Amino acid sequence: MTSPSPTFSFSNVLRDLVAGLVVFLVALPLCLGIALASGAELFSGLLAGIVGGLVVATISGSHTSVSGPAAGLTAIVAAQIALLGSFDAFLLAVVIAGLIQIGFGIAKGGALSAFFPSSVINGLLVAIGVILILKQIPHVVGHDTDPEGEMSFIQPDKENTFSEIIDTIAGDIHVGAMVIGIFSIIFLALWDRFPALKKSIVPAPLLVVLAGVAISLGFEGMGPDWEIGESHLVLIPIAKSASEFFSFIRLPDFSQLANPAVYIAAITIAVVASLETLLNLEAVDKIDFEKRSSPPSRELIAQGCGNFVCGMIGGLPVTSVIVRGSVNVNAGAKTKVSAIFHGLLLLLSVAILPRYMNMIPLSALAAILLVTGFKLASPAMFRRMWDEGRYQFIPFIVTVLAIVFTDLLIGVLIGLGIAVLFILNSNLRRPIHRMVESHSAGDITHIELANQVSFLNRAAIERVLDEAKPGSRLMIDASGSDYIDPDVLSLIREYTETTAPARKVLVNLVGFKRKYQLSDNVQFADYTTRQLQRDVTSDQVIRILYEGNQRFVSGLRLNRDLGRQVNATAIGQNPLAAILSCIDSRVPTELVFDLGVGDIFSVRVAGNVIGTKSLGSVEYAVGVAGVKLVVVLGHTRCGAVTSSVQLVSTGQNAKDATGCDHLQSIINEIAPSVVDLPSTPISELPAAEAESYIDEVALRNVLHTAEQIVTRSEVIRTAVSEDRLKVVGAVYDVKTGKVDFLNLSLNEIKDELSH
Numbered sequence: 001m002t003s004p005s006p007t008f009s010f011s012n013v014l015r016d017l018v019a020g021l022v023v024f025l026v027a028l029p030l031c032l033g034i035a036l037a038s039g040a041e042l043f044s045g046l047l048a049g050i051v052g053g054l055v056v057a058t059i060s061g062s063h064t065s066v067s068g069p070a071a072g073l074t075a076i077v078a079a080q081i082a083l084l085g086s087f088d089a090f091l092l093a094v095v096i097a098g099l100i101q102i103g104f105g106i107a108k109g110g111a112l113s114a115f116f117p118s119s120v121i122n123g124l125l126v127a128i129g130v131i132l133i134l135k136q137i138p139h140v141v142g143h144d145t146d147p148e149g150e151m152s153f154i155q156p157d158k159e160n161t162f163s164e165i166i167d168t169i170a171g172d173i174h175v176g177a178m179v180i181g182i183f184s185i186i187f188l189a190l191w192d193r194f195p196a197l198k199k200s201i202v203p204a205p206l207l208v209v210l211a212g213v214a215i216s217l218g219f220e221g222m223g224p225d226w227e228i229g230e231s232h233l234v235l236i237p238i239a240k241s242a243s244e245f246f247s248f249i250r251l252p253d254f255s256q257l258a259n260p261a262v263y264i265a266a267i268t269i270a271v272v273a274s275l276e277t278l279l280n281l282e283a284v285d286k287i288d289f290e291k292r293s294s295p296p297s298r299e300l301i302a303q304g305c306g307n308f309v310c311g312m313i314g315g316l317p318v319t320s321v322i323v324r325g326s327v328n329v330n331a332g333a334k335t336k337v338s339a340i341f342h343g344l345l346l347l348l349s350v351a352i353l354p355r356y357m358n359m360i361p362l363s364a365l366a367a368i369l370l371v372t373g374f375k376l377a378s379p380a381m382f383r384r385m386w387d388e389g390r391y392q393f394i395p396f397i398v399t400v401l402a403i404v405f406t407d408l409l410i411g412v413l414i415g416l417g418i419a420v421l422f423i424l425n426s427n428l429r430r431p432i433h434r435m436v437e438s439h440s441a442g443d444i445t446h447i448e449l450a451n452q453v454s455f456l457n458r459a460a461i462e463r464v465l466d467e468a469k470p471g472s473r474l475m476i477d478a479s480g481s482d483y484i485d486p487d488v489l490s491l492i493r494e495y496t497e498t499t500a501p502a503r504k505v506l507v508n509l510v511g512f513k514r515k516y517q518l519s520d521n522v523q524f525a526d527y528t529t530r531q532l533q534r535d536v537t538s539d540q541v542i543r544i545l546y547e548g549n550q551r552f553v554s555g556l557r558l559n560r561d562l563g564r565q566v567n568a569t570a571i572g573q574n575p576l577a578a579i580l581s582c583i584d585s586r587v588p589t590e591l592v593f594d595l596g597v598g599d600i601f602s603v604r605v606a607g608n609v610i611g612t613k614s615l616g617s618v619e620y621a622v623g624v625a626g627v628k629l630v631v632v633l634g635h636t637r638c639g640a641v642t643s644s645v646q647l648v649s650t651g652q653n654a655k656d657a658t659g660c661d662h663l664q665s666i667i668n669e670i671a672p673s674v675v676d677l678p679s680t681p682i683s684e685l686p687a688a689e690a691e692s693y694i695d696e697v698a699l700r701n702v703l704h705t706a707e708q709i710v711t712r713s714e715v716i717r718t719a720v721s722e723d724r725l726k727v728v729g730a731v732y733d734v735k736t737g738k739v740d741f742l743n744l745s746l747n748e749i750k751d752e753l754s755h
Helices: 010-037 042-059 071-084 087-106 109-115 118-140 161-169 175-193 204-218 242-247 254-258 260-287 296-313 322-330 337-351 362-376 379-387 390-405 408-429 455-466 486-503 530-535 538-554 562-568 612-623 639-650 654-658 664-673 687-712 714-721 746-754
Strands: 067-069 318-320 432-437 444-449 473-477 506-510 577-581 600-604 629-635 726-732 739-742
Touching: 010 042, 010 067, 010 071, 010 204, 010 322, 010 337, 010 362, 042 067, 042 296, 042 318, 042 337, 067 296, 071 087, 071 260, 071 408, 087 109, 087 254, 087 260, 087 296, 109 260, 109 296, 118 161, 118 175, 118 260, 118 322, 118 362, 118 379, 118 390, 118 408, 175 204, 175 362, 204 362, 260 296, 260 318, 260 322, 260 408, 296 318, 322 337, 322 362, 379 390, 390 408, 444 455, 455 486, 473 486, 486 506, 538 629, 538 726, 538 739, 577 612, 600 612, 612 629, 612 687, 612 714, 629 687, 639 654, 639 664, 639 687, 654 664, 664 687, 687 714, 687 726, 687 739, 714 726
Parallel strands: 444 473, 473 506, 577 600, 577 629, 629 726
Antiparallel strands: 067 318, 432 444, 726 739
16 A cells, blocks of 8 residues: 555645545536435535535545435436435434444445456446446437436336437537537547646636636627536526525434334435445546555544434435545646545535526537546456456456446446356366375375355365275375365364275365364375385376476476474485486575475586596495486576586686686587587577577487496496486576476487487
């Protein structure tokens, strides 16, 4: 979480005041339109906007969220007013809903926001953008029969989003409003194309509104097709006196406290408003340029206080609103001062300046919202969600379509349902990580349990256990699990104690926490014992190393209990192989072959060459420790080989070239493999050609070292001749992590070298 911006720095306050002004211009018609769509008095919507700015924003911990009457609540508000029989009784329900929300916040109910999938949040943002575009098209051209701020697909006038657009295209266009709307869109689009203008302290939406008012005044006297009448302007109720202004304020009907329907309405409003607030809060945080995180529980408390005040003075219920929040972010808001200032401007507009506010054309404000919609529903978001795969894209696109074709609340719930289905499907398919490890005493099936193992995973785990063949060995690893459902623990306990013995299946339990009441249990060794070392063949060891490298390359390395292996091997070692590799830091042998403690001897020397000491180490591994395989492991892009090629080609001595006293002995071992030098010096060859030649020398050096090990050591030569040992070469590709085994006999190695 980024640190909050300093609230009272001059530059921030200036930006916040400008952003607050832009949000005010957008919020003004939305407050009126939502009240109209809810079947409430227009002033109740304005009161909700004022409270959202002056009360909620003051208490909230969010820097960018802006609250007010919500389009997502219009259907619920209209229904509850009808059910309760009066607006005053409804206000009592809003008061109680506010208290419930405060309780939610105190109980840390905001933590639920952490469970909203990002696909649904992104779907919400894009859907709001699409709705803004579709809903504002009629307003931009002067078709204002549907109230501004109404967001549902099925409208109060029984039309829908698309039929409204069709009616507009069919001819219900006001020429004057259309000129203002199209001019405003072009102005805003061009403004954003010039960085200097975009960074200007003067906001483009304000200029659009002022220009719209000026053009509207210019159209006066030009006839009905051009004059902007009241139906195409902001329409704030105007009080003729102070007493009439205060008469707009309504009090709740406390006589309805004994009415059960009031409490049902209050719970409905509290739950829906809280859900919508948490969703919108997450969405606004996502588009915040400074990527700050808002405290969700504190936001619930703030919303509860706001709804309590709204209910007490006659306002509609409030929530965090994504439209206002996105406009706030795009206008450059730095702190919540912008939200507070927008509330103050709303208060001034209805108390002092309603006559002037009523001069603003709706088409100019619609243009601002339409451009905001294009920013939210950008093609880049669709591409990003598509690239993230179907588990992200399908819940995302379903959320978008569901919100567009229903309303915000129903659409989000559908999106959440689809996202949950995908999450459950993912968990059901992948509750465990199963891998088969070739081992000297037979294959071991590793079953690694997920971080959270619920009862939904029981069937998948039971299926894996039932597939274990008689005589097989299972390693059930819970070291990565934070929670395992009791039903799953009971299944594992019953299988280990009853089913597995009956089927002659050996089971190791590792990593189970004490709270599970299921102790770790070891029935077979997953490390190399003396018995296993004696019984394994050279080819089996090669297979073990090969499969381990495949796991390394695929990123599916086994989760080994290394601490237990350390204890188990403390009394002695019984490695399967000795690996002579280069000291290169990119070739960690145990990791490359995904091995455990005690599985191999690792001998490392620059250039993986054989010398007196390194040969002695390999002889010890074969003659004393009894390994069944010796691997000479070279690698591509080898520094030692590169240096050797350069020194041999120029005839230089290692000490003269590097100052190292003892490096020449390594160069001498690699030198026999430097054959068929290119006519052009290595340093002057194209990079790809030079790399190819050096890798070829590295391969020949591996074969040369393998041949020298057998030639120089009688102990090793005897073990090879008696088929107790194999000496093989291998090359590790530093670009892919893959090991290629050169599983050749000694005669085949000599033939390769001769060619």
